[in-house]
Amino acid sequence: MEHPGTVAVLGSANLDIVVPVPHHPVTGETVMGGDHALVPGGKGANQAVAAARLGATVYFVGRVGSDDAATTLRWSLEAAGVDTTFLRSDKGAPSGIALIGVDAAGDNAIVVSPGANGRVGPDDVSAAETVIRDATVLLVQLEVPMEAVVAAARVATGTVILNPAPASPLSDDLLALVDVLVPNSIELAQLVGAEPTSDVDEVAAQARSLPVERVVVTMGAAGALLVTPDGHLLVPAPTIQPVDTTGAGDSFCGAMAEALARGVELGTAVERAVHAGAVTATRPGAQPAMPSTVDLEASMAGLAGTL
Numbered sequence: 001m002e003h004p005g006t007v008a009v010l011g012s013a014n015l016d017i018v019v020p021v022p023h024h025p026v027t028g029e030t031v032m033g034g035d036h037a038l039v040p041g042g043k044g045a046n047q048a049v050a051a052a053r054l055g056a057t058v059y060f061v062g063r064v065g066s067d068d069a070a071t072t073l074r075w076s077l078e079a080a081g082v083d084t085t086f087l088r089s090d091k092g093a094p095s096g097i098a099l100i101g102v103d104a105a106g107d108n109a110i111v112v113s114p115g116a117n118g119r120v121g122p123d124d125v126s127a128a129e130t131v132i133r134d135a136t137v138l139l140v141q142l143e144v145p146m147e148a149v150v151a152a153a154r155v156a157t158g159t160v161i162l163n164p165a166p167a168s169p170l171s172d173d174l175l176a177l178v179d180v181l182v183p184n185s186i187e188l189a190q191l192v193g194a195e196p197t198s199d200v201d202e203v204a205a206q207a208r209s210l211p212v213e214r215v216v217v218t219m220g221a222a223g224a225l226l227v228t229p230d231g232h233l234l235v236p237a238p239t240i241q242p243v244d245t246t247g248a249g250d251s252f253c254g255a256m257a258e259a260l261a262r263g264v265e266l267g268t269a270v271e272r273a274v275h276a277g278a279v280t281a282t283r284p285g286a287q288p289a290m291p292s293t294v295d296l297e298a299s300m301a302g303l304a305g306t307l
């Protein structure tokens with residue numbers, strides 16, 4: 001059945017160089033890791049793949065270089081069914097890469113070299129204006145320049161979801177254009193200038209101090225906190241054994257965008273998103289770890305790990 005809505009994603013694509021590590025290095029320390037893997041990633045591309053795997057019609061707007069990594073990144077998006085008409089090959093910069101250490105608990109530490117992602121601008125938004133304007137959902141993050149994010153949000157007429165990752169100061173102009181803000185609890189604390197906390201009431205109070213009516217705060221293994229003018233609700237995550245949490249937040253955002261584009265109400269969309277993120281954390285890598293609809297429904301039915 002054709003998906004009733006479309007999702008436009010403006011954002012980054014990175015080739016992830018992933019190394020298993022016994023622990024993350026501190027400043028000045030060298031840590032010996034295991035064999036590396038090259039995996040398609042980048043918050044924007046991960047979110048686009050996540051939404052497409054769940055059946056949405058997805059357009060990706062961004063830039064890669066003109067190198068081998070670009071070929072891999074474009075292929076991964078297209079293999080998931082993402083439309084790459086507005087993914088530009090930029091001869092002026094290498095493709096973005098991310099250096100990712102993953103420890104035995106599945107937790108990561110990431111360094112991003114943006115490359116071509118750093119050259120995404122309002123001209124990319126103009127080129128894709130029709131699909132951004134007509135999309136049921138526009139999904140943006142902060143691994144591309146802020147001017148491009150603001151330009152896209154200005155053009156959009158559908159639901160605008162902002163995943164403020166990595167955290168960066170947000171103008172009131174941008175926040176006024178955002179329908180649903182999806183930070184994790186650390187990003188939220190940074191945005192409001194407070195201490196990170198896992199106390200649900202405090203997280204809700206932090207979210208309410210922002211001028212966005214609907215805030216969904218991802219809280220790792222605890223799930224996600226939905227904060228609206230009507231109150232707040234913790235949507236719990238299923239219990240899992242994490243293998244690699246890379247891309248779990250992106251899976252969450254992509255699944256939420258897919259559901260909202262289908263007309264699903266926000267609480268149910270968050271429930272699906274929590275399960276999508278959990279499934280992703282049980283698998284290595286970013287884009288290869290994004291669940292299909294079958295995987296997601298198995299998790300929601302409590303059948304995770306049985307497929």
Ligand code: RIB
Nearest residue numbers: 014041042043098247286
């Ligand atoms: O959110 C995970 C992503 O962050 C990785 O795929 C990496 O590329 C960085 O952008």
